[in-house]
Amino acid sequence: MTGFMSKNPRLVRVALGFLLASVAACTTLRQPQPPAGEEEGAVTTPYAPPAAQKPPRPVPAAGEKEQLAPALMYDILLGEIAGQRGRLDVATRAYVEAARYTNDPRVAERALKIAVFAKDQERALAAARRWVALEPDNKEARQSLAALALRSGLQDEALENIEYLIEHGEATPAQTYQSLLGLLVREPDSEQTLALMEKLVARHPQDPDAHFAYARLAAHARQWPVAEREVETALELRPDWVAALVLRAQIQLRQGNKELAHRQMVEALQRQPDDTELRAAYARLLVDLDDLEGARQQYRKLVRKQPDNGQFVYSLALLSLEAGKLDTSEKLFKRLLKLGYQVQQAYYYLGAIAEERNDRKNAIRWYSRIGKGEHWLEAQIRIAKLEADAGRIKTARARLQKLRQAQPQNARRLLLVEGSILSGIDWNEEAFQLYSRYLESHPDDADVLYARALVAESLDRLDIAEQDLLRILKADPDNARALNALGYTLADRTNRYDEALLYIQKAMEKTPDDPAVIDSMGWVQFKLGNLDKARE
Structure with a gap:
């Protein structure tokens, strides 16, 4: 049976995209993400130290912690007013000066944030040092100073602050x-961060967490020999450590050593067959290797062991859908609804399953339950197409037109959907007028020009069809779709066969494996009387 999802490209992308994203989310090679809520362009720049990524604590008011001396009050007020007026240079100078002669760490923290926002690294470093002096056990202060020292080339100072966190921090060494790692992967100079990590590991040669972190950092920097050496050392110090076993396989996979990565995971699983985390990692690896049936079998085992694990159920549902097992996937998606996991996605795929069964009523019912979000627009389009298939053309068009008004950013896509519905029922004149109205304000839209060219050809308006396709090619001479359409139209509807051949040959140069182009080449060769070439 042909895989259900192979007939539904959109579903293939969504489903496999999820599973491959799961690989990325669970692999130890990924770059730690910035905290939720960051705003682009604010102090949470890609290389901002940790303290710059959190809301500032309020600066002291008079009578709080210490009385504000006039000079201190002046600097704080000057800093705030200058900041509000966009004078970051003045704000930075004022706050860093205030931090020098107050014992309140909040002022130093505020000075650091403003200096980072102003990209004043020298003053940011001074503020971070002052903050650490006032709050030596503050994790964010230490991390910020380490990051800024490293960026300033002060590797020893960075290392000392990291060491302090390891020795005195409340977190475990692994944490x-x-x-x-979250700090170091943000730094642009990977050579310097690796050198720092090498020194840190040299101080803790028997700490598997240190070697593991070094391996991850090296993998992030694509320094594969270092990554391999360090993950092996971590495993020597802590045998059968699942996270390290997974990292080791991922390092091989990233280098293209798929067979080795697979063998390593199989051997690890043979030693620890009951380890759920390891089996889940193996299942994700199989998805990455395009062994979807193998991955499905692994997820079946995982679901049997943990029937209420939403991620396992969802993954098995998607893989069952790809395998064409509609009944199984339907049951699994309904289980997700009971679990309250990936509910919107479950509605979408239940609608798709019903649609595959030609059950329009239930397909529309499931699609209609989807709320605003990832699948909402796609579901509305599916509903419109189902309404059109049921002969409710007016209802379908009204839905799409309402969507265009509500979502102008998707207007073109929705217009093309409406046009395809109209041309699909041979309402070509209506489709032609729809496209023409849009092109009045968007005359160079290649997709709409192409769509109008096709319906124009159906209406025997070959001059407009040719005109639209040539307009596309004027802007994009290598547009294989337009080249092929123009070549085929000239071969099929005119006697300009030599000209048609040139267009199709160029299209074939761009997309030699496209069935539509191959078909066009056969047709034009037939028209030219080259029967042997046509058969080829």
Whole structure:
């Protein structure tokens, strides 16, 4: 049976995209993401130290912690007013000066944030040092100073602050190294961060967490020999450590050593067959290797062991859908509804399953339950197409037109959907007028020009069809779709066969494996009387 999702490209992308994203989310090679809520262009720049990524604590008011001396009050007020007026240079100078002669760490923290926002690294470093001096046990202060020192080439100072966190921090060593990685992968100079990590590991040669973190950092920098060496050392110090076993396989996979990555995971799983985390990692690896049936079998085992694990159920549902097992996938998606996991996605795929069964009523019912979000627009388009298939053309068009008004950013896509519905029932004149109205304000839209060219050819308006396709090619001479359409039209509807051949040959140069182009080449060769070439 042909895989259900192979007949539904949109579903293939969504489903496999999810599973491959799961691989990325669970692999230890991924770059730690910035905290939720960051705003682009604010102090949370890609290389901002940790303290610059959190809301500032309020600066002290008079009578709080210490009395504000006139000079201190002046600097704080000057800093705030200058900041509000966009004078970051003045604000930075004022706050860093205030931090020098107050013992309140909040002022130093505020000075650091403003200096980072102003991209004043020298003053940011001074503020971070002052903050650490006032709050030596503050994790964010130490991390910020380490990041700024590293960026300033002060590797020893960075290392000392990291060491302090490892020795005195409340977090476990593993958590501290995780935080450190989040810091280091943001730094643009990977050579310097690796050198720092090498020194840190040299101080803790028997700490598997240190070697593991070094392996991850090296993998992020694509320094594969270092990554391989360090993950092996981590495993020597802590045998059968699942996270390290997964990382080791991922390092091989990233280098293209698929067979080795697979063998390593199989051997690890043979030693620890009951480890759920390891089996889940193996299942994700199989998806990455395009062994979807193998991955499905692994997820079946995982679901049997943990029937209420939403991620496992969802993954198995998607893989069952790809395998064409509609009944199984339907049951699994309904289980997700009971679990309250990936509910919107479950509605979408249940609608798709019903649609595959030609059950329009239930397909529309499931699609209609989808709320605003990832699948909402796609579901509305599917509903419109189902309404049109049921002969409710007016209802379908009204839905699409309402959507165009509500979502102008998707207007072109929705217009093309409406046009395809109209041309699909041979309402070519209506489709032609629809496209023409849009092109009055968007005359160079290649997709709409192409769509109008096709319906124009159906209406025997070959001059407009040719005109639209040539307009596309004027802007994009290598547009294979337009080249092929123009060549085929000239071969099929005119006697300009030599000209048609040139267009189709150029299209074939761009997309030699496209069935539509191959078909056009056969047709034009037939028209030219080259029967042997036509058969080829």
